[in-house]
Structures are given as C-alpha cells and as structure tokens.
Amino acid sequence: MIAAWRASGMSFAEAVCAQPKVCALDLAPRQKAMPDYAGALNYAYHLDAAKLAALLTRHATQRLGVRHVRDHVTAVTMADNGDIASVTARANGEIQGDLFLDCTGHAALLIGGQYGVPFVDRSAQLFNDRALAVQVPVDAESAIASQTIGTAHRAGWMWDIGLPTRRGVGCVYSSAHLSDEEASDELEAYLRRTAPEVAVADLSPRRLTFRSGHREIFWSHNCVAIGLSAGFLEPLEASAIVSIELSLDALIDYFPASRDAMELHASRFNRLFSYRWDRVIDFLKLHYAISRRDEPYWKEHREPGATPDRLRDLLRIWRDQPPSSFDFPEVDEVFPAASYQYVLYGMGFSAPRQGALGQAPADQAAAVRQVRERARALASALPTNREYLNALRSTAALPIAEGISVQ
Numbered sequence: 456m457i458a459a460w461r462a463s464g465m466s467f468a469e470a471v472c473a474q475p476k477v478c479a480l481d482l483a484p485r486q487k488a489m490p491d492y493a494g495a496l497n498y499a500y501h502l503d504a505a506k507l508a509a510l511l512t513r514h515a516t517q518r519l520g521v522r523h524v525r526d527h528v529t530a531v532t533m534a535d536n537g538d539i540a541s542v543t544a545r546a547n548g549e550i551q552g553d554l555f556l557d558c559t560g561h562a563a564l565l566i567g568g569q570y571g572v573p574f575v576d577r578s579a580q581l582f583n584d585r586a587l588a589v590q591v592p593v594d595a596e597s598a599i600a601s602q603t604i605g606t607a608h609r610a611g612w613m614w615d616i617g618l619p620t621r622r623g624v625g626c627v628y629s630s631a632h633l634s635d636e637e638a639s640d641e642l643e644a645y646l647r648r649t650a651p652e653v654a655v656a657d658l659s660p661r662r663l664t665f666r667s668g669h670r671e672i673f674w675s676h677n678c679v680a681i682g683l684s685a686g687f688l689e690p691l692e693a694s695a696i697v698s699i700e701l702s703l704d705a706l707i708d709y710f711p712a713s714r715d716a717m718e719l720h721a722s723r724f725n726r727l728f729s730y731r732w733d734r735v736i737d738f739l740k741l742h743y744a745i746s747r748r749d750e751p752y753w754k755e756h757r758e759p760g761a762t763p764d765r766l767r768d769l770l771r772i773w774r775d776q777p778p779s780s781f782d783f784p785e786v787d788e789v790f791p792a793a794s795y796q797y798v799l800y801g802m803g804f805s806a807p808r809q810g811a812l813g814q815a816p817a818d819q820a821a822a823v824r825q826v827r828e829r830a831r832a833l834a835s836a837l838p839t840n841r842e843y844l845n846a847l848r849s850t851a852a853l854p855i856a857e858g859i860s861v862q
Contacts, residue, residue, distance in 0.1 A: 457806055459819035467800035470823050473830035478601040480834055483843035495833055499860055531569050538677040554677050557684040566670055566680040573671045580740050580761055581667040582629040583611050583689040587642050589660040591622040591650050599840035602860050608641050610752040619844055632752040669732045674721035694735045697789060731789055737766040738790040745804050776807050
C-alpha cells in the first residue's frame with residue numbers, strides 16, 4: 456500500500472482504514488441493532504473498574520465455585536523444596552496452595568518480597584515517572600470522542616478520554632525534566648484550551664508516581680507474578696490489561712499437571728514474557744525515538760544509548776522496507792507490524808519508495824479507493840457515540856460500561 460498511499464495525498468491512516476474519518480466525526484463503531492459484540496469497526500468499551508471487579512467476583516463465587524477471601528497477608532510459610540507452602544492472612548489464618556499468583560500490585564509481596572526476584576528498571580529507555588490525573592465534567596449533550604487523544608508536551612504527554620459524564624485527562628511527565636509545579640501548569644493550560652467552559656481552578660488533580668520496569672523473571676518456584684507485581688510501564692499504550700490477559704492465557708496453556716513439570720513450564724513462561732515486555736518497551740520507545748521536537752526531554756530520547764538495540768536495528772531496516780510480520784514472529788504479538796506502521800508514518804518517518812513485493816500498483820490503488828468509499832458509507836450510517844450510548848441506556852441497564860472507543 457506504500458506506493459498507493461503516497462499517490463493518494465491522504466494520511467497513512469486514512470489510506471489504509473476507515474477509522475480516522477469515523478473518529479473525526481465522533482461516531483460510534485456500531486449500530487444498536489447489531490448483534491452483541493459485533494461492529495462495523497473494531498472497538499472496546501471503557502469500563503468502571505470497581506463495578507467490573509464486583510461483577511467478576513459475583514460470577515466467580517456464585518457460578519464457578521471460587522472461594523473469595525478478602526484479607527491482608529501477614530506471613531509466608533515456605534516448604535523444604537523452596538515452594539510457598541501457605542500464606543497467613545490477618546483474619547483467615549493459614550491458606551495453603553500448590554500454585555500462588557502474586558497479584559499484590561507494586562508491593563510484589565511474593566515474587567519480590569519472598570523470592571527476591573529483582574526489579575529491572577527500564578527508566579533509561581522510558582523517562583516518564585509521574586502523572587497528574589483529573590476528571591473534567593462535560594455537558595450532557597456534548598460530543599464524546601471515539602478514541603483516546605494523546606497530545607505531546609515539552610516533557611511528556613497528555614491523555615484525554617471522553618466518557619458520557621466526564622473526560623478523564625492526565626499529564627504524564629518525567630520528573631527529571633519537569634517539576635511538579637510545571638507539570639501542573641502544563642495540565643492547566645491544556646484544560647483551558649480544551650475545556651474553556653470548565654472552572655479549571657476548582658478541579659483537584661491526583662498525583663501518581665511510578666517506575667517503568669518489570670521483574671527479571673515472572674514465574675519462580677510455584678509463584679507466578681501477574682499484573683503490577685510483574686511490572687508496569689508508562690501508560691502511553693495502555694498495555695497493562697492486555698499483559699494480564701496474555702499472562703492468564705499462557706498460564707492456562709502452561710498449567711502444570713504435576714510439580715515435576717513446573718520448572719519446565721516456568722522456564723517457557725519466563726522466556727515468552729521477557730520477550731513480550733521487551734517488545735512493549737520497543738513500541739513505547741518508538742513514539743519518542745522518531746520525534747522531531749527539540750526540547751531537552753525529546754532530544755535525550757533520541758540519543759543512541761536511550762534506544763533499545765533491537766528497535767534501533769529495526770529502524771535502520773525500515774528505511775528500506777516497511778515493518779512486516781517477519782519482524783514480529785510470535786503468535787500473539789502485543790503490537791503487530793501494522794501498529795508500528797501507523798506510528799512510523801503518522802509521525803513522518805520516511806517511508807520506503809516501495810512497499811512489500813507482491814501487490815501490483817493498480818491493486819493498491821483499488822484498495823485505497825475501497826477504503827475511502829467504506830469511510831464515506833460508515834460516516835453516513837453510524838450514530839454518534841452520544842446517540843448510541845443514550846439509545847443503549849434507554850433499553851438496558853449498563854452496570855459497567857462507561858463508553859466505547861474505536862480501536
């Protein structure tokens with residue numbers, strides 16, 4: 456599609472898919488009459504996390520026979536072979552198990568506290584370590600954006616997520632390049648530009664601190680770290696939830712039938728997730744490594760030592776040919792080649808003169824025309840996000856959905 460895109464005069468995204476036009480018009484990715492979970496475009500729901508957790512708890516305990524204990528772990532008892540034999544909870548006493556999932560968040564009580572698995576700090580590649588988050592009220596009939604809007608600033612970026620009753624807005628930044636007060640000024644200036652009707656001075660942003668990095672290994676003995684206990688990377692691509700899902704999928708596939716096989720399963724799991732964390736870091740770093748901004752923060756991101764070796768090598772290859780599936784060989788890549796193409800060409804990376812071999816120029820041009828026609832058809836057929844969500848609420852309770860976004 457490279458040659459046809461160049462000839463079209465369109466942005467890369469507009470040439471290869473219909474989503475940009477739909478997003479520009481604040482349209483929903485589906486009509487209410489469509490079957491559940493079917494849509495004209497890929498999409499995802501924004502969920503109220505607390506309500507979703509309550510729903511999953513009810514489902515697991517009432518239908519799946521799961522025993523749910525809410526308590527605080529105060530001690531860990533080890534077996535002679537180095538496994539965790541049990542944990543002691545403040546109110547429920549000793550709880551034994553054969554396999555333990557460490558879901559204790561940043562504390563990593565089991566994988567870090569008990570087994571001492573080191574935390575691998577990746578802040579040399581990803582500088583951001585703080586965020587200011589605020590909820591901005593919106594008018595009941597205001598437009599709801601179809602996508603999260605990310606906007607760069609001098610030492611980081613802003614997120615802006617549209618929901619029916621509010622916008623979730625945040626300023627992510629590097630404390631080595633921007634003070635907390637300066638970050639607050641950046642956020643206030645952004646809100647005054649994008650929400651002039653709101654009394655910005657009355658809002659109270661929350662300050663969050665984090666370290667970008669992950670555990671050296673994720674499965675040690677009979678303990679598997681999943682979620683924040685495994686690691687956390689800055690939220691530019693919201694990779695935390697998919698990492699949890701992929702971890703659970705892999706655990707199911709690698710679930711040991713006996714203790715004898717556990718070390719083999721752990722070894723395979725650790726190799727896979729070391730690869731995945733590295734690939735997520737590559738993709739996040741891509742946004743910074745090819746930026747042309749000239750502030751110190753952005754210049755330092757482009758220094759050779761701040762870019763992972765594999766990404767640096769791929770950027771050299773991509774001068775001559777576009778990203779392809781051969782660059783990302785795993786079955787379930789978190790970010791496939793197409794994701795890299797969107798960022799590369801959306802940010803002005805010099806595209807090769809020719810795309811992959813095998814598709815004639817006439818076929819490429821026809822594909823671009825097809826995309827344009829599909830975009831026009833969807834623009835005339837789809838409701839706005841506000842209309843869609845209002846219609847959905849009028850006929851069914853939505854206990855956990857807050858909004859939808861085009862993917």
